[in-house]
Amino acid sequence: MDILKTIGRGFGLRSFRLAAYAWLFNIFFSFIIYFGFYMVFTISAGSSMISDNIGMYGLFTVLMDIFNNFPGSFALLMSICFYFIILYAVSSVFISAGIFSVMIEEEKATFFTLLSSSIDNFFRFLKVFLINLINFGIALLPMVFLVFVFWKTMERSLNETLSGIFLIVFIVIAVILMIFSVAIYDYSRIIRLRDGKNFFFSFKEGIRFVFSHKKNIVLIFLFYIFSSAVLYLIFKLLMSVAEDFLGLIVVFLLYQVFVLVRYFLKIVVINGEFELIRIPYSEKE
């Protein structure tokens, strides 16, 4: 019940504002993607009516032929996508710097406050992000190892029982590792801001805190996973029924609502993490 209260405190207008800030950056980058897709489609399809005949050809065939007709280089496009994702990852560090800072200092969540906090704390958070690459790498290792062991075992003789067990074990381990890995990253950032110590200390303290509060952290993240799944199902159901009847702009706006709610749930989780570690900043002073 305590943990529910902890999570519940995150539901509010403040969290919504923080989520909106994150969403703004997301939509800015996403416009590039939307524009990119539109360019590929229109360059490939030209003045062809192929897209108007999806019912006759089938969506798969239409997409195949459109992409087959693309006169540019897909290799170049893939490279651009790769660097784009890296750029977005760096921008997420920037966004999180502002969000975490405003939350920890309990400042007003306005756009300018968030932006200035992002600028002020970006390099601190970048260092924390870089050292947490070790954390992410270590989290990946057991999964890679499991896949390797499974592959080697099945190489000689495929085993149905083993493959079934492996899938379940792999999913469970992957979820647990992901939870702890993200939690360590979150707490590294919180402690970095809260205590003002260097990034290495924050990383160490983050690990210590996470492993001494395993149960609550797992519960918080399970809430996030469960609520994201429910959100997705509701959204999918709604869109499958309504998509064909709604105008394009309405569909686009509904998509953005979905993304915004996703960020909102993430902010609620971060808030829950804050509550767990809460020692008011003013008291520390």
Place this chain on the structure above:
Amino acid sequence: MILINKIVLFLSLILILSFIQGETAIDQDHESRDLRELQELSGGRDRTKYQITVKAFPEKRELEGVEIIRWTNRSVVEINSLRLNLFYNAFRDTDSTFFSETSAYKYSDKKIKKLNFGSINLQKIEIINRDENITGDLTYMSPDDRNTRDMTYADFSLKKPVLPGQTIWIKAEFKLKIPDIFYKTGQSGKYIFMAHWYPRVCILKDSGEWVGHQFHRMPGFYSEFSDYHVRITVPEDFKVGATGERILDEKITGNVKAVEFKQKNVQDFAWTAYPDFIEIKEKIKLKGNDFDTEIILLLSHRNRSAKERYLNAVKFTLKYFEENLASYPFRTLTVVDPPLQGFNSSGHEYPTLITAAYLKILPASLKYSELAVIQGIAHQFWYGIAGSDGYREPWLDEGISVFYEMEIMDKYFENRGSLLNSLYMRIFDWEIKRRSYITFSPLERSKYLTWNLINNKLLVGNVYSKVSLLFRSLKNTLGEEELAGFFRYYFDKVKFTHHNTEKMRNEFGNYFNRDYSWAFDQFVGTDKNLDTAVYSVKAGRIGKSEKYRNEVVFVRKSGYFPVELSLKLKGGNEKKIFWEKDEKWKKVIFTDDNPVDFAFVDPDFKIPLDINLVNNSKAVRKDNGVLRKLTVKFGFYFQNILASIIL
């Protein structure tokens, strides 16, 4: 003198007669001594008959076999050597032609040591009605790639020629080492699947030329219609499935049992054994058969949930063929569901036996299991009954079988995403086939032997997909019932014979009473594809009048196929033209009260053989509404991926 001459003549006659009698006595002696069971395989007087007795030792991964082949020289010349396929030597080591065509050349020594290779060792081979031992007269041939280390195609010199019409009995004693299931056949754990496992006589043409090849990674096969009687001894707990009818299943001694199978008029014999099969039998009555066909499903014990999927697909397919081609003529159809460790043997076909595929991990929305069954049954007709040279003309089996597979998948799943029918996407079987056709590069003329193609992609695109799409396009153009009528007529003509592209090409034209050679000459066994396009669409008002001058140009960028053209005018009117003439381009100019809005090649999408649907239409002024919708949909997926990056 005259009397002496008469006596000599009389004695000569007696001598000749007694010789003939003697020969017959010898023949009968051999038959009764060694070939008692072969007598049961009556009918097809000159048809090759195989009687094989094999003992399996799964724990040692070995088989011991004795084979008696009754073979007749049906050519017009005498034969001085015998050609046999010893395909199991393909798995002997990495020097074989088969392995050299795989990525095995990359294997490390460590990896090679861990593999279980296989082989067939002919211990003795003799012509028993002549007391002729030809064991030592063996030469391995490698006409396909000059690989002298390949031992899959053997020539045995005969001490005496076999005259035209003469019959010989060949007895071969052999030992098999069963390999891992690298491809189609082998053993994995306790699961055994035996294909291409026995010494088999190659085809002898009427001219006396042997048609034989080595075993390749991308093989075709070409063999005689023969009769088989096979006795398999296995440990008692093994369940056995094979080509043909089971005529015996009895415990012999201790913990060993013998199972016998018999089948006439087929091109091969395959079998499987596994203690963990669940055997399910159902009968189905097909029109024109005076017997029930028994469907024998050998289900891997962990795949019980696949039972209904398999059985329903089998019954639907058999019924479909009964209505549209011919009734399946055999008494049994065995469907083998390999366990996971035997997955490399799945998705293949043998006379009256098919290997299906089921993976629990795959969602039910993916219809791969049904596809494997349906294609396997289609092959029963176009490989198993209408035989063809799979080396030189693989499309006669693969292309036509895949055509039927697409048709049946569409009907079975009632046009609801016949290959994938999920919440996110629907994909039809024909779409996947078309994808492999439009994305392969026509790098070379495909009238080569199958293994000469650069890779599997080229084989699939050229042979499976292009030919099947050609027939699908012909079906849409001629009419479904019309094409079915042709196939019924043609199949009836060629069943249990070997047909070829030339024959089909001629019969097609004769049946429809028009020249359809262009279809075969262009798209069967060639590197050509079809692309008809709208080149330009123009509309302009004529001076100050209310009339418009409309001009549309269509081009045949590649290939020829009679096609419907459509010109849609503003205001809703439509002009349709059937473009039949074999010309590179066609300009259509006309005046109308309305300007042309857009032009279409093949507006009803009857010709999926067209390699590019984008240029099949062109608008004067295009509204990109649908493209915007697609943009928003796909953009949203990527936006979500970004949102998943840790905040």
